[in-house]
Amino acid sequence: MESFILLLAVYPVVSIILGLLGEGMFRKIYLMPGIVAVSSIIMKLTIYNLSFFIWTVVYTFLTFISGMAARHLITNKRKGMSV
Numbered sequence: 001m002e003s004f005i006l007l008l009a010v011y012p013v014v015s016i017i018l019g020l021l022g023e024g025m026f027r028k029i030y031l032m033p034g035i036v037a038v039s040s041i042i043m044k045l046t047i048y049n050l051s052f053f054i055w056t057v058v059y060t061f062l063t064f065i066s067g068m069a070a071r072h073l074i075t076n077k078r079k080g081m082s083v
């Protein structure tokens with residue numbers, strides 16, 4: 001698969017899904033962004049070059065934001081509030 005498609009389509013979707021799953025399963029907001037950051041840094045060092053670092057920040061941020069959204073939805077559902 002071409003790296004451009006991976007960078008702009010596959011990796012962001014995987015990051016968002018991991019953020020949702022991480023918050024839903026582990027209830028720890030910083031676990032999955034940490035895992036995404038470490039795996040992205042490893043990919044930067046092994047597969048891509050130094051310019052991949054900005055994507056590491058973006059994917060970590062996406063994972064954190066999707067985890068926060070999942071936490072918000074889960075909390076509101078438990079309280080019986082509508083979104």
